[in-house]
Amino acid sequence: VHTQSAPPVTPLTHETAFRLDPIPPYDFALTVRKPGGWDLFTPDERFDGETLWTALHLDGRLVGLRLSATGTADDPGIEVVAFTATEPTPVAADRIRTRLAEKLGATEDLTGFYALAREDPILQHAVADLNGMHSTEMSHLFAAGTLAICLQLTTLDRSLAMMDALVERYGERASFDGEEVGVWPTADGLAGVSPEELARECNLGYRARYIDALADRVRAGAPTLGELRDLPPAEVRGELLSLPGIGEYSADIIAPHTGFPIDVWSVDVFGTLFDGEEPPNRRTAVERIKREGEARWGEWAWLAFVYVVHDLEALSAALGVELRLT
DNA sequence: GCGTCCAGGTCTACC
DNA sequence: GGTAGACCTGGACGC
Numbered sequence: 272v273h274t275q276s277a278p279p280v281t282p283l284t285h286e287t288a289f290r291l292d293p294i295p296p297y298d299f300a301l302t303v304r305k306p307g308g309w310d311l312f313t314p315d316e317r318f319d320g321e322t323l324w325t326a327l328h329l330d331g332r333l334v335g336l337r338l339s340a341t342g343t344a345d346d347p348g349i350e351v352v353a354f355t356a357t358e359p360t361p362v363a364a365d366r367i368r369t370r371l372a373e374k375l376g377a378t379e380d381l382t383g384f385y386a387l388a389r390e391d392p393i394l395q396h397a398v399a400d401l402n403g404m405h406s407t408e409m410s411h412l413f414a415a416g417t418l419a420i421c422l423q424l425t426t427l428d429r430s431l432a433m434m435d436a437l438v439e440r441y442g443e444r445a446s447f448d449g450e451e452v453g454v455w456p457t458a459d460g461l462a463g464v465s466p467e468e469l470a471r472e473c474n475l476g477y478r479a480r481y482i483d484a485l486a487d488r489v490r491a492g493a494p495t496l497g498e499l500r501d502l503p504p505a506e507v508r509g510e511l512l513s514l515p516g517i518g519e520y521s522a523d524i525i526a527p528h529t530g531f532p533i534d535v536w537s538v539d540v541f542g543t544l545f546d547g548e549e550p551p552n553r554r555t556a557v558e559r560i561k562r563e564g565e566a567r568w569g570e571w572a573w574l575a576f577v578y579v580v581h582d583l584e585a586l587s588a589a590l591g592v593e594l595r596l597t
Numbered sequence: 598g599c600g601t602c603c604a605g606g607t608c609t610a611c612c
Numbered sequence: 613g614g615t616a617g618a619c620c621t622g623g624a625c626g627c
Contacts, residue, residue, distance in 0.1 A: 423606045429621070430605075476620025481607080518607045536605040602625080612615085 278440070278460075283326075283335045283354035283447040287364050290341075290348055293377035297347035298403030299340030302376055305404065307581040312374075312410050313442070314435050315453035326445035326452040327410035329370050332363070333454065335447035336371075344403035349377065354447035370497065376405025379528075384571045388578070391568075393544050396589040397578040406577050408527055412496050413489045414455040416514060419521035420481045422534075429474070436473035458489035481516025488514055496527055504529040531572040533561040540579065540594050547592070 303311045304318050316325035322339040335354035342348045353359075353367050372378050388394035409415040421433040441456040441464065461469070461483070470479035493514065499507045507529060511522035523530025533541060535553040541560050542550040545567075550556030568575040579586065583594040 420606090424604060424619085425606095425621070426604050426623080428623095470620075474621075477607095477618090478620075480619095516607070520606060524605095532605085534605040535603095538605095598627105600625105600627085602623105604621100604623095607619090609618085610616090612613105 278442055278444050278453070280444040280446050280451065281333055281356060283333065283356055283445055285355045285358045287353045287355065287359060287367070289351050289353075289364075289368055291351060291368070291372050291375065291377045293347045293349060293372075293375070293405070294380050295347055296344040296381065296403035297377065297405060298344045298401075299338075299347065299349060301401055301404040302407060303338065305577075305581045306401070307583075309581075311407060312414075313438055313453060313455050314431070315438055315442075317450065317452070324448065324450045324452060326447070326454045327414075328443075328454065328457050329367055329410075330363075331457075331459075332359075332367075333443060333445055334367060335445040335450070335452065337448050338375075347403070349375065352448070354445070373497070373500070374408045374410075376407050379405050381405070381574075384574045387568070387571055388575075393586070393590070394568075394575055394578060396586055397582040400582050400585045401578055404578070404581065406528060406574055408496055410455050411457065412493060412499070412525070413458045413485065415496065415525040416485050416489075416517060416521070417456070417482050419524045420478050420485070420516045421475070422524070423478065423516075423521070425476075427536075433473050433475055433478070440472050458486040461486040462490065478516070484515035485517070496525075500527040526573075528573050529570075531561055531564045531568075531576055533557050533564065537576075537580065540583065543592050543594060544579070544586075544590070 303323050310316060312325045312327040316323060322337060324337055326335040332355065337352040339350050341350055351371065359367065385398055388398040417437060418434060421430045437456055438453045441460055442453045443460060445452045445454055466479040466483040469475055469482060475482065494510055499510060507526050508522055511517050511525055520532055520534050523532035535557065538553050538557050538560050539549045541564055542556055545560065545563055565572050587594045
């Protein structure tokens, strides 16, 4: 059976340098390399403690990035060098800068969240531990969707293996600044790949059919993450739930900053925080805990989720409970 | 050694 | 509009 050969390597030789000025407080390392181990744009990116080399498709264009912080959390700056195959027009360069600022959480004002958090018996610890951490946004809708689908109904180890395989087998490779970074596959990049091949090459199981259908749908036209960001939350939800393989949980993961993605794992953590003990029945507790979190934290529920899951160890010590990641 | 259960859900087919 | 049952895969468990 024929399978796709290794992904092409694309040299990105044109450099565009600029500086972003995030809304303080902004901690670059905490934001791009979260304590819980989430990747920013791809599992293949490299962070040396100060500088992050990563790559993604922005508005369909492959962009390599060298990102590093200047200043402090209270007076922050991000030095960016964007590497592209050809010289971007001034308009395109401006769009890269704008979209990147959004994705890095540099335009996110934490003031309201911190005001709420300082009065909250749980969050007050997390915001003290993680001052200046911002939420970030994935490369594009198809990347967020495939990530969510890979997380469904399996162990975290296998989820990570599926995502690694998708990037390795079907993601374009960006060559720039002496680095080579495999990026998250695009819907176009999966054109002509059968669901059977996807399942076999990436050990996706039944999820291959979802990802194949999602790719079809995105190629046929679906809103971008940037467009979703400008819609009311109820409409965002409707758009996402109409996508193949995307249900309540996945929509909460994808939705830009509006969801509270409780699942059978995180329900233990938040059940313990709200009730003092893990729920006796995880599956039936998911809906209840989700509503409780949304009622408690409202429009800030997503940030509350991010702060809690990246501060489990310190929160456990501060609150005298055991919050686990297994 | 083998069967069974279930893991960071969603869809379909039935009431 | 609500609720079983199926779904790839494989490690953990009970016998």
